[in-house]
Amino acid sequence: MAKPHPFFLVLGLWLTSLLPLAAAPALTASHKAAYQELLKLRVGAARAMLRPAQQQDGNEAANLLLANYADFLELCVVQDQRHLEQLLEAQEARLDALEKLPRKEWRDYALAEVHMQVAMCKLLFGNRLSAAWGFRKAYLQYSDNASRYPDFIPNRKNLGTLQVLIGSVPDQYKWFLNIIGLKGSISQGMANLQRATSKANPFYQEAQLLQAVLLHMTAQDKEEQALQQITAMAARQQDNLLYQFVAMHLLKKSKRGEAALQVYLRRPGGKAYLPFPYLHHMAGDLYLFRGNYQQSVQENRLFLEQHQGKHYLKSAHFKLHLAYALGNHKPQAMWHLQQVAQVGFDEAEEDKYAARYAERQEPLVKPLMQARLHSDGGYYHKALQELAQQQLNAATPQAVQAEYYYRKARIYHGLDSLRQALPLYQQSIALCQGTNLYFAPNAALQLGYIYQQLDNPKQAALYFKKALGYKGHEYKNSIDAKAKLALSAM
Template sequence: MIKSLRLFPIVVFLSLPISVFANFDFNANCLNAYKSIFELKLGNAKAYIATEKKLRPNNSIIPLLENYVDYFTLITSDSKAEFDRLKGNKSARLDQISDDDAKSPYCLYAQAEINLQWALIRGRYGEYFNAAMEIRKASGQLQENNKKFPNFQLNFKGLGLINAVLGNLPDGALKSTLSTFGIKGNLQNGLNMFEKLVDNLPKSSYEPFYEEVVFYYAYVLTDVAHSTSAYVKTMRYTDRIADTSLLKSYLQSYVCIKNGHNEEAINILAKKPEGGVYQPFPYLDYLEGIAHLNKLDLGASTYFNRFLQTNKGVNYIKDANLHLAWIALLKGDKTAYSAYVSKVSNNGYTYNEKDKQAQNEAAAPTPVVDLLKARLLFDGGYLTKALQTLGADNVSNYSSDKDKTEYNYRLGRIYDDLGKDDLALTAYQATINQGKNLKYYFAANAALQMGKVYEKRRNTAKAREAFNIAIAMKNHEYESSIESQAKAGLRRLSN
């Protein structure tokens, strides 16, 4: 719930553009359902929807709200079984909406939203062809709706997301399928659409949709654009969302962890709203474990174990076990380490990159403790401590090419974030020289980060050279992600 909404008498919403058309009646009851969804109070949302069904069974906002409930049920549960059960709901909802008032801006918009939500979920489980078809459909519906209703601001929420994600999509099945149909995106255009929305919605009659826009914008900034402003913008834009929103806790903590604001993430998760009214969200325990381990708090095992006990989904099982293996290693318990590494190999799935990487690391040699500590501390933003951990060492102290490469890579990342560009560039170059023929991600990512340093220095030639080095490296970890970021860097240099 958005704080400022409390200032509006509910009758005001009855006269807003969001409820002009009788068969797409975003009335007070629907608005309460929508607000409950974005606080992750899905039980409350279902109750409001049930009431609306009794009062106005033909209201075509109902199937849209029901799809939101399914969407967030699947995001929070991460359950493949639930996905297989719920995806059959899509067709009937689209049929009801498409048969309704085509003169309403909500007719095409609601259909596009449902298509887009299912596309985002399908991508989690490798259903790339169906996801591509739904993105294609949603894109066409939103573009048509924007021509018919150019003042309907909500069109740009979906268009912004489609542009941003497709504009920086790694090579793979989804991208190739979309390219076949001539569907492309532009990351900067998508970011511009979101920026305009978050600035304008609070001053408009579409203010109730602000939280949803921020939800997608934070995701795009952090995971798609890898923007240096992701933390600042997310914290600023989520500030006006009420603290009773569990979604706010998730967004803020996730972005803090991804951007080295570890203590802030721990504080946010410790104060997150709790109770039976909220949808179970085991992933937050996983996040809390990550945050505590990043400061070398070995009590993080409590959170990872809780996640594994309550999680009914398919993702992060391997990664959680890998983190438990690291905790055992940091405790000096090699027997427990081996047992958890075995669980990484034998339990869970590899739908997402984190679990694929966990599988790779389980098959790799046991990490050197000092390198592991430096890695965790760096991820948490504890840069001085991370540097001190490596300070007593020298690359000659390590015997394997992997460890030598990682040592230089860790130094480079730390120096980079400390603003010591020359030292960072030296370490990155050493990483590339040592590890360019290894299967690990260190050398390719060092080239990517080197490109970003030169880009910041406005040395276009050197930046382009580094990005191309990153792209040229093949058959290593995180290849698609690193390559897509390097290609995005080249596009920035060409603008």
């Protein structure tokens, strides 16, 4: 049910830019130590370590770049609007300083990275037009770097990441990318990234982390490989909050709710790390999946108390509504449902869904919701038990019937009972005719995946195209992106 945190979408972009710097001959011990702290999201310690390095001659590009990561990470993770202007001004000043340095591969690389980081901060805080031009500057700089320094591996990582991300943008946004001159290719981007995952590269583990993120996003059949890569890295560096976050996120997206929750419970903490309230919101979902409603309430309350941004506020109140409603606390459930319309932005799909749900004021069908939540966490047998409580008859609303068959199909699909899932998905699609319910497009997407597994590419392509044809549903962007990625990989 959750959309990735905005910080997660740029994880690879800033991560890969950090890694090669640790091996640069001109770096001081302070630089190397600061790099390790930044990678763990211990920004305060990193800033303290960078001060001695900034007083030494040379290293100007490294000084500016590493200092910029601290501001960038603070804005993306903490999302405190009060510090936005100050931190953005500092980043713009670093861009000016980099422009004045002599052209070298590290200077040009740092320039591209800071452009990217400034653009991401602006996008996160709603300045889309300025962000778009920042992305364009960064992309053009990366492309120029690739021509000037073809053997410079760090640039291959970042350019490849951008190519994959741009190549996976839904069709309705392609016109804008064409206007600002950005073109992506998933296959080309993954090829660039693959070059950096060789063990000949001393930073191949970090490259593999980035590869895991992108594989999970773009290749349905590589999910297990992606999960194995990231969970191994998180296990090896248990004091690295970044690795724990990525592992938790990918496990949650893969319906491994129990494993994701264990990562959350073992995560490092304390004042040394950046405050990361979004982790509480993720944990709120994981406890909902389990059916632990009191713990889910506690986690989302912590999120609302600590979060300084505007994203996921609607979603948090919606999840509180669900936890209270499923726990039979109706007054609290209604209060939080009313709050959905009063707070935050509705840009993320999770927030959009919460806003539409609150606006429709439809009655909660407990067996269906509980089945959905258990299924989202990978608790499939519990989900079937809940679904068995839902009785269908001639008076059952069309939307409830459509969701019933869709949920049952997803459960059997999760249990790898493909032949049982197929007719259930098809029945859900038939029941959605004349509506904009998202069950139909997602059922079509899942049927495409099933026919891929059954080695029937013709039927798979038919259903992926069918998924793209649905209009006006809550998950249009993500479903279209997944269908398009599947088609491009065939």
